[in-house]
Amino acid sequence: MKRYTRLYTDKNITLIKYFLSYFIILSMLFLGFFFAVRIQLNNIYFKNLNEQTDKRLNTIMEQLENNLIGVNQVQSMLTRDINLVLFRYKNEDWYGYQAAQRMSEYTVSNSFIDTIVYADYRRGSIFSSGKHVYEKEGIYYIYTGTHYLPFPIHEYTDSNSGQLVYLSDKTSGLLIYLPYNSNNENYSIFYVISANELMSVLESSFFTGIESICLMTPEHQLVSGINKEALLPYLDSMETEPGPHKLNGEETMFLYSGIPGGLSLVALSSNKAILAQVNLAFRNTYLILVLLASFGVILILFSMRLTYWPLHQLLTRMVDKPQPGRSYVEQIDDAFNTAISENKVLQNKLDKYRVSMQKSILDSIVSDNNNAEINRFLNIDQFFSDEPDNKIFILKITSPQKKIFVPEEVMDFLDNSLPDENSCALLEAGRGFGVFMINYPGIERNKDEVVCLLMSDYCQDTGCRAAVSNAASSPLEIPSLYENVMLAD
Template identity: 30%
Template structure:
């Protein structure tokens, strides 16, 4: 920003400075309140983060403890079930019991029953054993006999018969457990699997007290109870079954930790091994215990938070010294001494908004002026009056441009007018269309045809082919048409290729490539869009050596073009490229906040040479001026403390560091955090934290799919020490956890 120098001397300024400070101006108050609010928010966030981490740590500890206890219980249950399996194998091989299936002798049955009672007494977990034949007939029973009635099997307990669902398990390949409640007492029924080689089927009535003692052998703070469930999550054994029944509709079906509600969580271990009989061990964890432990810990930490708050107030005072006073000095340099406004932030916002608006307005003017010049150059190519404004305003991906060479086979002086009229009538269905006569002689006419193609996949060559076929029917002429182009800058190349093709003899309408074949010169007069984009990219990233090479290459391309002044198409081609190069350079200079008046003379002199002077005579001067503008752009960039390319390099190098922040980036360039935040948003279009998270997220996705690293390792690799925080943020952004993302995409 420019302005007249201050006329006030030091004696006049000092009292004014004291008056401003004595007034407690709004900016000072806003600074203090802002810092104070930030500190309060940070302390609050620190408190919540501390609380969350404590809950997470205690929950992990409780989960680990429950898992160890369940594993210990599972080991004990596995040994007991294995004992049942071994006992069942002995029973099915016992000759006395086998013979009971084939004899009615009272003595043999007595010996078999005696042997069966001995087997039952050998294991204190077994209350009774019943043996059934392969066809379901009850052969033997010990203390609690199983009896077959007409309506099914029943077990006799205390003189009463209770139904047991043996029918549905008789043909089951696996062993099963289910609970039998008789009112006064409950049992666990164990059904051994049937074997095709055995003639017997065994039913065991097990003592629930033994199973309850196993489940109650492990206990810890935070674990309410342990339950034994079957594969359908039906209750078999454990304490407080009423709590399980209240959660029956919410029981999960997979192993792991599952949160049921605000008060309870379940940790389940499902065992599908043959010995276990599809049992599920479950621990009911108390979330209320976690909350109680958390509140106790937070209460003990209140003194620490109070000390942090007092320390923060001291830091605020230091921050005011480091930020407000430099701002005050800056304001005194750019604001007139007689200004009555004391709100420094408003003054700075107005100043910088004005500068940004001026830069945007300048760039818009330069771009509009470029389009006007290119349009005026193209006007010189058109032979007949035509409105070509829409040609330069259509969306590039929707604009269809063709050049057609039409032979005057029928003759007649009004041939050009007839061609234009017929083509215009053929394009009536299109709202935006152009038919312009570029060149006409007694032998042929060259026509520009353009229309707005808004279909998703476009019409292809269908429209131009049908249009020229109708023209052939009306006027009897033969037509050669070009490839489709999207930009008017490509018209010279289309014109050259069409003119290189002779009119077809046998076909009425043909694409030019069918005539000239491989001999076509597609490179000559082809607009250098990729080179211009490369020049823009180099300037944006402050790669001035590469940008100089691009400018030199583009001017060399134009130097190889002949007949610039004689051929209007070549003249349009050359001067359009020059105007584009000049506009790219000036836009790059304005991005570095250079004052237009500092380079306006060089710009306008170069513009005059590019637009109005013979190119062959002035190409050297044009190149010299453009390189001078490039040097001025480099000088302007040197005044910018942080170059965008350097910011990208630091981001790529430091994104995985847990300590990387906008403060680190600002310190690297010795500028304020606010200034760096502004530059960052200008370059990347988003805040630093958003951009950094997106970088880390993409890197994490790549590691999940491309490596076998664990989630903890990947979290550390992308800068997250707190794995739970990484998991939570990943799921919030992607919708699934990191492990689920890996499973779904591999």
């Protein structure tokens, strides 16, 4: 509870207020930046969208014009086709069959044509390359797949140019092309335009930003197109002048005329898509920033847990009274330097104590021996090692009566025979005898036997007598080993 209570102190409350104030200012700046970018993108994209829409719609107009030129070329070839010409003057089934075949070939060669209809007024016969057509009282009825639509061709024969006529009812519609000079006293030729091909032309120029593209009659009736529902609210107030007409801040209506029969190409463009994408990108970016900020805070807290908190705990353990004005590293460094100095002093004291202890042990053995010549042979640091496998032995060697005893020769023999150099120390020397202490390192288990055999060989070679103590691993047992070898001797 104390840790949480600290969060509500005056100092922390002031810190939180400052943080919130800066956070609010930063959020407002970020929002302002978003709206500024949004407006600029809107203006730039809207201008680019209008240019792209104008290019695409002009492309559609060119494609429609080229397709109608292709139909006119078919019309020109049909009027000069020998089979149809002969059929007009020879009432034979063979020529009728040939005329129907030729019409089917022309239909296949032009994908923009769904059906070619040839009406012979003189014979009262009708040839159709696709849809079923019949005539009644001067009106032609064309089958749509579910029912027939009437086509009063005589209402359109007075035009001096080709015409596109839209036939429709509540359920279906057909687009008819009636070329110029398609009607004379003897026959008429008209074409049913392929709805699929017309839709393909419109879809080829559809892209993101255009909500709807449609063909429209002079009566504002939509013939064919993409997403007709988007144009329905604007049909009653539709502009008549060609060109772009801005409806509001987000939508623009494009109107192109010049299509035969008074039809128009109309399109609705909108920048709602780009604005929706900008809003989505901003929302995702804002969420990502919030997640990154949260992750950053967690990472900082975790890093402080790994760095600052252990450093703080170490300071509280090493320094009794931390100084607020100094960094943790400086205070810990001073504490370490102080500890190192104290350790050096302590180590010196321990070394002095160790030397004193060694001397006291040796003094307990040779307390009456102060001969400097003997002391210079003492090198007993290895006897006070902490190695558990080291074994200490005390030897007393006595020479024959008439032979001079030389301790240096014994020490050389032992140093050369034992595994390590300086493994032998002279504890006491007298007339004809010497007491030696040896340190036998290594992991051998039969060290007692090795020392005994070593002394046996030495005695056989020199004629001396030797007494060997038992083995010990602790230097504190040296006095008892000394007493042991003296009793053995």
